[in-house]
Amino acid sequence: MPALCRDCLTSFEQGPRCPACRSPRLVAHAELNSLTIAHMDCDAFYASVEKRDNPALRDQPVIVGGGTRGVVSTCCYIARIQGVRSAMPMFQALKLCPQAVVVKPRFPAYVEASRAIRAMMEALTPAIEPLSLDEAFLDLTGTVRLHGMPPATLLARLTREMETQLGLTGSVGLSHNKFLAKIASDLDKPRGFSVIGLTETERFLLPKSVRIIWGVGTATQAALEAAGIRTIADLKRWDRTDLIARFGSGGDRLWHLARGLDSRRVNRDEKLKSISKETTFNEDTADPDILDGHIWRLSEQVADRAKAKALSGRTVTLKLKKGDFQIVTRRHALPDPTQLTDRIYRAAADLFSAAPQGPFRLIGVGISDLAPEAAADLSRDLLDPDAPKRAAAERATDAIRARFGAQAIIKGRSLR
């Protein structure tokens, strides 16, 4: 069975240790050199960046997240031992792990690290589909001749380079499609390398819970359970037509995934459906000035992202979570798509003025119904003759920031 040393990248036939460097960090699999679809997932990415940049944190439990009222965005593996998980409310995380060091997210640093990893991946293949800053699918089909080594070796080299050059670790899943590659990368975290080959796909999947299927959340799981489906094996007993009849087009997807069939391609430009930003407050607030400041900042973040992606949105959504966790969303369809902070903010602020009374614990702004930027902001509003001036000011602000940094020029409104 072909094996690979993940430390020195030597290929050999199976053995307990690498014949060249005696390392035990091996990966061995019958299909090791023929599988080409990979999923690379950084280990506790935000927390790892923080530890790298501040070595004093190295042996401490680190939680990255916003304030006492926020949620955990990432926690390091030391914190995970205590039961802390991402998306957990901060107060709960601190109850489990009171000695944890809570760090506010520094997105610019994460974006920079993500870019560096992306550049390393770009050197391997053009077929990269980033899912977020810290994970991506790679299709390495046909790269053997280019690089003179099989995908498995390339991936091992990638994670080794990430460790030596960037000080960040990642886990790799290698398989024959995206569905299984994503499952595989999670099997052996951190610093993992897992392989799911064609021959063991069925054996691997059968006993697993349906939750392993991407897109099956609590609601779908409950619906499946009502139909007596708990595991993939249960799912496989159903006819395709029956699944479709019961679960619609999602049923067809379940039928395929239960068989380990996933024909989705690794797509560089996977279509974004919406862009949104939200923030949870330290204390519930109903103060219109404070909330207005948040609406402005969130609108700006949404617009920045839309501009970076050369996209625009036709629908502006305002999301409010009340003190009792009740979620209120309001949306407004613009006459034409926009990527301007000014227009997103005005629409969101209008929605806010018509929304129920606070106090709120969370506010979010988003755009959806996305269109290319060429289709954006083509028409003007008769009743708002100053809009073109504001748009020109915004473009000028963007140009100044691009040259002198994000803080070079800001709106007074964003200080509220």
Added chain:
Amino acid sequence: MKLSIERGTLLKALAQAQSVVERRNTIPILANVLIEAEGSTVSFRATDLDIEVVDKAPAMVERAGSTTVSAVMLHEIIRKLPDGALVTLSDDAATGRLVITAGRSTFNLATLPREDFPVMASSEYTTNFSAPAPVLRRLFDKAKFAISTEETRYYLNGVYMHVSNGEAGPVLRCVATDGHRLARIDAPLPANAQTMPGVIVPRKTVGELRKLLDDDEAIIAVSVSETKVRFATPLITLTSKVIDGTFPDYTRVIPMGNSRRLEVDATEFAKAVDRVATVSSERSRAVKLSLDEDRLILSVNAPDSGNAEEELAVAYSDERLEIGFNAKYLLEIASQVDRENAVFLFNSSGDPTLMREGNDTSAIYVVMPMRV
């Protein structure tokens, strides 16, 4: 209550009442019509709390009284009765039902007490005047296409009716806009209307009002206060709350100095716009107008679906100009022109464009261009 009435008369009176009633109602009484019989008249009153309509019709009243029944059901029953039938409505005190008989048909409808029926608070009307139906018809018909449906700018969800100064003196003016196009329609100011406060007549009211204006000979009594407006014929009274908001200062929006003048047959223009717009992307519907010496080229270039071009002979003698518009907006304003040629006045490709019929400034339209 007991009365007899001819089916056709009854149907006409009910038609208006039932259209005011909202189809989805959470308050049961609002689905009902209040029937009141007295003397030789029966009246039907319906409301959605914002609009109230009272229709009167002559009837043979045997016993005066009042009750309320489902407006939609009563209307449906009467509609399905044969033409010329004599309909009898009587309330049965024992069962609390309204009995409807016509020929050999009998219906018993559930009623709700008339005391529960909300009657719109009367208003102190500060201005009362009368206007011929065709005058009001023109004012509202030509303006209503521009009413906004945008809820966030609720003050645009109606027609702004007010007194203003036209070129030839004071006028009764109706303005509507959604921020992309604007219609400003003037009529000579009727006697006693000078003091009228400007009011925003809601979209639904404009629709209901239209049914009062079909008769060319009718004279409409108009009453206006700061909060309500009333339109009445001898048989129908339509009362409506007005939109509580400030209509924006539209005068700033109307371009006065546009000098590039295009004159074109409105019907030919509309047909050509419609043809080339067929290939435009469904969303933006952008049409480009390229103007040169007596020549207009309409074109659409949609990268995904294709392109189209059509040339029209027009009167144009200014500098070359390329300007883009939403095809829908062009079609809507062009369809307002019915007697003379459409005259467009442009400034630049980024400025609002003005359209009118010939040299008639009593109806002008403004439309915002879009980048193409």
